[in-house]
Amino acid sequence: MSVVGIDLGTLNSVIAVARNRGVDVITNEVSNRATPSLVGFGPKSRYIGEAAKNQEISNLKNTVSSFTRLAGRSINDPDVEIEKDFVSAPLVDVGGQVGAEVTYLGKKEKFTATQIVAMFLTRLKATASAELKLPVADVVLSCPVWYTDAQRRAILDAADIAGLKCLRLINDTTATALGYGITKTDLPGPEEKPRRVVFVDIGHSNYTASVVEFRKGELAVKSTAWDRHFGGRNFDKALVDHFAKEFKEKYKIDIHENAKGKFRVIAGVEKLKKILSANQAAPLNIESVMNDIDVRSMLKREELEELVKPLIERATIPIEQALAEAKLKPEDIDAIEMVGGCTRVPSLKNAIQEFFGKSLSFTLNQDEAVARGCAFSCAILSPVFRVRDFSVHDIVHYPIEFAWEKSDDIPDEDTSLTVFNKGNVMPSTKILTFYRKHAFDLEAKYAKPEMLPGKTNPWIGRFSVKGVKADAKGDFMICKLKARLNVHGILNVESGYYVEETEVEEPIPEPPKEENKDGDAMDVDAKEDKDEKPKTRKVKKQQRKGDLPLSAGTAALDQASKEAATEKESQMIMEDKLVADTETQKNELESFIYELRDKIHGVYAEYANDDEKSRLAAKLETIEDWLYDDGDDATKAQYVSKMEDIRSIAGPIIQRYNDKIEEERQKVLKKQQDAHAAKQAELERKKREAESKKQAEAPPEPKDSEMSDADTLKPDEIEEPSA
Incomplete structure (x- = not known):
């Protein structure tokens, strides 16, 4: 049984698994430790995770992001209006829930945010199964602390549609706290003062601060506060707005009017922000941002800090709220653990450090701490794992x-x-x-x-x-x-x-007996009837x-709706698989054509006559022309059929070549066997000769009835018999 924890993030998601007496993070199909939280739709299939990221810029209107922030909401929610700035696909109402309208398999389709989360979980499930070589069923999923009942039900419904059993939907910072505490062996005992830790998690779109008390074998969340619109993407937006203004003056272009241009600038400022976390200045160069115009600019760290100053001024508000709810002061806190990608911004770190007046701690992996905590939680809940007892008290x-x-x-x-x-x-x-x-x-x-x-x-x-x-x-x-x-x-x-x-x-109940001065219980009523009933x-x-x-x-989906969504998901999985198999078959056909064309004048040349060569060359040319014309969008069966057409001519040639290779291999094998047999025979002969020589050089042994010269008695040694 697998024990898997998934950090469902707005930008990226991370899969962790408990194994080898610890927790490992699973890499995806391109060996990345985090998978982009994206689902795209195309004319033949869906693109999920890395595949969606690769085609995002060319398929913006059909690529959905931020779906974890949309699940369980209605289209009229002001937060959904804010998300429209960050989601490139058009958001619509789907049966009272917010969803996306996309073009899938050549026609317009509407999918709810819950369905899109389920699609993404299906991909993560496949990634985990491929790595573990086991079917994945039980998982623990993370969610933002501020999720309502409806949002939590939406995530659980998505897990059901994806064929996953969610053992626990755990809050992000609670998962981080569990990952922190379960590995600590020096936590105070039950009667001692607890260790108080503030966990500050600032990711792509959320900022959460939790005050957690630790004792040996348990954690208790005392308070949590958050800012739902504070994260890496808000820093990016400040930069995009700055450069949009600069490019409008300098290059006379408005990137806000061009979706692809704006996307290219967002990708550029994301890299720029990371460079400025470690350097004092960084360049921004984007080729063909829009209208075939290349743009160049430079930004200093001081300029970045000025641009994000309104955000930095809000940096300590959630921490202040969390401490106030816990009735604690900054000096009561033993450690401040920072997690989340946005906590790498130097000015943000400085603001939080100044508030506490002590050094911040970065002992946890900033990008993987939540997923690791989820995996620990799953291991605790799983009957097949033995994990140190650790109680989690959330609020x-x-x-x-x-x-x-x-x-x-x-x-x-x-x-x-x-x-x-x-x-x-x-x-x-x-x-x-x-x-x-x-x-x-x-x-x-x-x-x-x-x-x-x-x-x-x-x-x-x-x-x-x-x-x-x-x-x-x-x-x-x-x-x-x-x-x-x-x-x-x-x-x-x-x-x-x-x-x-x-x-x-x-x-x-009888009242306690009075005690005399000596401390002995006195008989209050010495005349009490011993047989009296109580x-x-x-x-x-x-x-x-x-x-x-x-x-x-x-707010949860009814059984009929859930079954319909599950059936639809299964159907889309089969379509994706068919497209993948078709593409594989097409690539195999193309490779086979190039391979044969090369080998027919090389290793296969002496095994085919001129007629076979000319027929094969003609067939390869015909099928290659078809492949790059009508066959570019053919079915799997058509590619298989074309492969068989080629094999009908090339098969006998390849067989002759293989027979010759096998014949030569057998000759070499027989030669090796003969040489080995001769070597063994020679060894045996030499062994026999050595034994014969040894026997010839050894002195003959005397028989029992004979005496040696040394044993012959001299005449004077013979004793006369006594008279």
């Missing part, structure tokens, strides 16, 4: 309330209740109690809509409770509903049941009697 960021209709039988009943307050630990379960005689509905929504991103609808879901009726005496049924904010940060009413109150007798009292207790059926309506 609720938007208060949630339930509202219901007032019961006619209870005129003074409240009709709403805030069940999950901001700062509550998550996941969390609450039991709601209602007294009813009939079925009823309740609605969940965010208690403070002004806190939500953009103008998000505060509605979360509607839950209907069935099977409610008065009891035999006409009294209320006591209904209990279990409301749970789960690990994904999603609210559900998981179950409902009803209880009955019954009177039961329970013993009254005193009891009657109390009312609730006993569960049965379940109440529930039905729910939420």
